[in-house]
Amino acid sequence: xxxxxxxxxxxxxxxxxxxxxxxxxxxxxxxxxxxxxxxxxxxxxxxxxxxxxxxxxxxxxxxxxxxxxxxxxxxxxxxxxxxxxxxxxxxxxxxxxxxxxxxxxxxxxxxxxxxxxxxxxxxxxxxxxxxxxxxxxxxxxxxxxxxxxxxxxxxxxxxxxxxxxxxxxxxxxxxxxxxxxxxxxxxxxxxxxxxxxxxxxxxxxxxxxxxxxxxxxxxxxxxxxxxxxxxxxxxxxxxxxxxxxxxxxxxxxxxxxxxxxxxxxxxxxxxxxxxxxxxxxxxxxxxxxxxxxxxxxxxxxxxxxxxxxxxxxxxxxxxxxxxxxxxxxxxxxxxxxxxxxxxxxxxxxxxxxxxxxxxxxxxxxxxxxxxxxxxxxxxxxxxxxxxxxxxxxxxxxxxxxxxxxxxxxxxxxxxxxxxxxxxxxxxxxxxxxxxxxxxxxxxxxxxxxxxxxxxxxxxxxxxxxxxxxxxxxxxxxxxxxxxxxxxxxxxxxxxxxxxxxxxxxxxxxxxxxxxxxxxxxxxxxxxxxxxxxxxxxxxxxxxxxxxxxxxxxxxxxxxxxxxxxxxx
Numbered sequence: 001x002x003x004x005x006x007x008x009x010x011x012x013x014x015x016x017x018x019x020x021x022x023x024x025x026x027x028x029x030x031x032x033x034x035x036x037x038x039x040x041x042x043x044x045x046x047x048x049x050x051x052x053x054x055x056x057x058x059x060x061x062x063x064x065x066x067x068x069x070x071x072x073x074x075x076x077x078x079x080x081x082x083x084x085x086x087x088x089x090x091x092x093x094x095x096x097x098x099x100x101x102x103x104x105x106x107x108x109x110x111x112x113x114x115x116x117x118x119x120x121x122x123x124x125x126x127x128x129x130x131x132x133x134x135x136x137x138x139x140x141x142x143x144x145x146x147x148x149x150x151x152x153x154x155x156x157x158x159x160x161x162x163x164x165x166x167x168x169x170x171x172x173x174x175x176x177x178x179x180x181x182x183x184x185x186x187x188x189x190x191x192x193x194x195x196x197x198x199x200x201x202x203x204x205x206x207x208x209x210x211x212x213x214x215x216x217x218x219x220x221x222x223x224x225x226x227x228x229x230x231x232x233x234x235x236x237x238x239x240x241x242x243x244x245x246x247x248x249x250x251x252x253x254x255x256x257x258x259x260x261x262x263x264x265x266x267x268x269x270x271x272x273x274x275x276x277x278x279x280x281x282x283x284x285x286x287x288x289x290x291x292x293x294x295x296x297x298x299x300x301x302x303x304x305x306x307x308x309x310x311x312x313x314x315x316x317x318x319x320x321x322x323x324x325x326x327x328x329x330x331x332x333x334x335x336x337x338x339x340x341x342x343x344x345x346x347x348x349x350x351x352x353x354x355x356x357x358x359x360x361x362x363x364x365x366x367x368x369x370x371x372x373x374x375x376x377x378x379x380x381x382x383x384x385x386x387x388x389x390x391x392x393x394x395x396x397x398x399x400x401x402x403x404x405x406x407x408x409x410x411x412x413x414x415x416x417x418x419x420x421x422x423x424x425x426x427x428x429x430x431x432x433x434x435x436x437x438x439x440x441x442x443x444x445x446x447x448x449x450x451x452x453x454x455x456x457x458x459x460x461x462x463x464x465x466x467x468x469x470x471x472x473x474x475x476x477x478x479x480x481x482x483x484x485x486x487x488x489x490x491x492x493x494x495x496x497x498x499x500x501x502x503x504x505x506x507x508x509x510x511x512x513x514x515x516x517x518x519x520x521x522x523x524x525x526x527x528x529x530x531x532x533x534x535x536x537x538x539x540x541x542x543x544x545x546x547x548x549x550x551x552x553x554x555x556x557x558x559x560x561x562x563x564x565x566x567x568x
Contacts, residue, residue, distance in 0.1 A: 044175040047209035050260045052253045054106050054153040057302040062107030063116045073098035075298075075378035084123070086130055093137070094377040100127070100138035101146035105154040120157050125166055128173040134180065141184045142193035145200035148177055149250065152207050178204050182214070185221075190347045192236075192243050195229055198222040199250045206257040223268045234275030234282075235324025238348040239341060240295035241283045244276050248307040251276075277311040280304065282318040282328055283337065285370075286362030291337040292373035293326070293358075295351035298539045320430065327430070327440045334363045334465030334566075339392075340442045342424045343403060350417025354403035355392035356425065356444045357457045361468065363566065366515050367496040369393050373537025386536045387420070389446075395455050395472050395491045397554075402446025402455070422446050426454065426477075437462045445477075452481050453556065466566040474558045481556035491526065491560060493548040494533050501530055501546050510548050511567075518568040525560035526550035 065071070071078045071085045074094035078085060090096045098104070102124070108116040131138050138144075151158060151174050158170050178201075185197035202222045205215035229237050229247075236243045251273055258265035283290050289299040320327070325341015338359035343349045351374065361369040372391035375382040385391060389401040396402075403420040423446030431439040439460030447453050456473040472491055475481075495501055499514040508528050512519040521528075533547035550560060 044172045045178070045208050046171070048152070048155050048207055049209050050207050050257055051155050052149070052153050052203055052207060052257050054150075055249050055253060055306050056103065056106060057300075057306070058106040058110035060107065060110045062104060063111045063113060063119075066119065071099070073104060075376040084126055086123070086126055092377070096137050097140070097143050100131075100143050102127075102150035102154075103146060105150050105157060109154050109157045117157055117161070120154075121162055121166055121170075124151070124158050124170055128169050134176075139180070139184075141181065141188035141197045144177060144181050144184060145188075145193075145197040148174070148181060148200045149203060151177075152203060153253075178208070178211075182218075191229065191238055192247065195225055195247060196250065198225050199254060203250075203254050203257060206254075206261050206263070219266065223266055226268060226272050230272045230276060231323040232275075233318065233321040233323045234272075234277070234279030235321060235326070237344060238294070238351065239324060239344050240351055241280070241290045241293060242296045244280055244283075245290075245300075245303050245307055248273065248276055248280075248310075249303060252307065252310055273310070274312070274315075277308065278315065278318045279321060279324065280308060281311060282321055283326065285337060285360055285367055286333065286335050286365050287367050288365075289367075291326075291360045292371040292537050293337075293339050293355060293360075294353050295374050297374040297537050298376045299537065325425065327428075327442075329438050329440070329459070329461045330465070331436065331438060331461050331463075332465030334361070334461065334468075336361050336459065336461060336468065338440065338442075338459065340425055340428050340440060342444075343420050343422060346406075346419040346421075349419040352403075352420050353387045353392065354389040354401040354420060354446075355394060356389075356402050356423050356446060357442055357455060358389075358392035358394035359459065360393065361564070363465070363517060364515075366499075366517060368499055368512060368514060368517075368519065369493055370496040370535070372494060372533070372535055375536040375542060376539070379536070379541050382534075382536055382542055385534075390490070390492060391494070391534075391536075393492055393494055395457070395474075395489060397447045397451060397453065397455070397474065397489045398487045399490075400447075400450070402444060427456075431460055436464065447474075448477065451483065451487060452476055453487075453554070468564040470562045472560045472562075474554045474556075476556065483554070483556045486553040486555050488551065488553050489526075489558070490552075491523075491550040491562070492533075493521065493550075494535075495546045495548070497535050497538065497543050497545045499546070501548060503528075503530060512548075512564075516568070517566065520565045520567055521548055521562065522565075523550045523560065523562045525558065526552035 069080045071080055076091040076095045078088055078091050080088060085099055105120055108120045159167055181197060181201060185201060188194040188197040198221055201218045205211045205218055231237060255265050255269055285291055288301060290296050327338040327340045329336040336359050339355050343352050355371055358371055360371060371393055372386050374386050389396045402423045405418045406421045423444040425442055425444050427443040429441045437460050441458040443454050443456040445454050447455060453474050454477050458471040460469050499512060501510055501512050503510050508523045510521045510528060512521060528550050531547055531549050533545050535543045535545045
């Protein structure tokens with residue numbers, strides 16, 4: 001993607017974010033000082049009233065890997081060579097965060113093997129001894145919160161059968177971590193990390209004896225953050241569909257804890273969970289996985305299935321998602337999901353993609369067209385390529401993306417990644433169920449500043465989902481425009497891995513086949529060709545696939561018409 005300098009307004013925003021984080025950090029450190037620490041209770045967990053459920057899938061074979069000297073986390077495998085995972089040179093920052101978050105305890109708990117239980121306690125004890133100073137990556141608010149949730153959820157693994165010294169050390173450390181988190185949540189980056197920190201606090205208030213009074217102050221903060229992050233249609237403010245799954249895996253056990261304690265669960269929490277589940281159903285493609293938009297990476301079907309098991313299937317499906325900026329078209333067994341929204345606020349856009357007006361298409365259980373998705377944590381060197389417009393099923397003008405990466409190293413340090421600027425969706429019209437035709441028409445201004453041109457896309461589905469008709473229109477926002485020189489454009493149709501394609505006998509046609517389905521793609525107004533593409537959201541890493549590309553040049557106004565028709 002093209003890199004752009006920060007505007008004065010963006011510089012002021014980044015400076016304000018940095019200043020706010022410093023202010024929060026100062027406040028967190030002040031509140032965690034010895035003088036004010038009494039506000040958060042004692043520095044030891046004496047009794048657990050309930051143990052929250054861990055909804056994330058456990059893999060008992062993890063213990064077998066440890067026995068063979070491997071510790072695989074966050075898409076990377078570390079070789080132990082007889083050492084502790086806390087003593088080796090880590091394979092990456094994400095691996096370090098996953099190690100110190102202790103989410104892997106669920107794998108050891110699932111084995112029901114005494115040696116695995118003993119290893120879990122030993123590693124927890126080692127962490128307590130090594131991290132006594134309370135500094136470094138393992139004390140980031142989001143990592144701290146994940147560890148608190150993991151230790152609470154697997155308290156029986158860590159404490160049952162432990163000797164007195166181990167029990168006291170782990171119980172005392174958990175209390176110390178809760179004291180730290182009670183103030184450190186303010187330092188958590190905006191978005192999911194801050195939501196995670198507040199979720200961990202409320203969860204601890206319900207589970208740990210003596211923290212009831214903390215619930216009165218922590219719960220309003222949690223509900224305020226929940227309202228800030230979950231949009232009215234159930235989407236997340238970052239526009240990343242995958243974050244809904246991660247949040248629900250923590251929010252659903254939290255709701256269960258309210259019930260287990262005999263406390264009335266907040267209406268706001270119930271409403272947020274219901275709307276999030278409805279949104280996830282809205283964002284699913286025919287294969288059951290989420291559309292690959294704005295940071296969706298390697299699909300984890302078990303996690304999505306776990307949270308959707310809590311959805312009310314009797315509720316009518318969500319028809320539109322205007323707040324989140326997604327459009328869904330479904331006729332017969334054909335589903336099209338489109339990104340018709342702009343970029344989220346800069347502080348939340350470090351994972352966002354330049355895929356405005358891109359779409360994915362599935363028929364039955366087969367995905368036919370898919371965006372490239374985000375690479376896994378072990379292949380982050382591909383992130384910039386994956387975020388580019390050319391990695392999405394939409395139009396690219398001048399071989400540049402419709403959004404720009406902005407900032408510098410300081411920006412990346414402040415936000416945890418480079419944000420994107422633009423585009424804005426300046427118009428969106430929904431085409432209703434008229435004569436069994438449904439679709440949308442939208443315009444974005446991602447190329448307006450550079451070329452004086454807007455991209456308008458119209459897509460309609462008809463014939464019970466067996467035909468898709470599209471028009472991509474490049475034009476000035478008003479009047480007539482004649483560019484000084486012609487500008488190249490390309491319209492990308494990335495085929496999902498495993499989908500085959502061949503050119504037709506007639507110019508401008510191609511045939512797409514997958515699992516007994518055969519589709520004809522016809523294009524007018526541009527040259528059609530078949531090229532290689534890369535799919536990033538694969539568990540094995542970046543994978544080669546094919547794409548159909550329509551290429552041409554525009555002098556200021558151009559219209560390309562295309563249609564996909566199912567033949568078999």
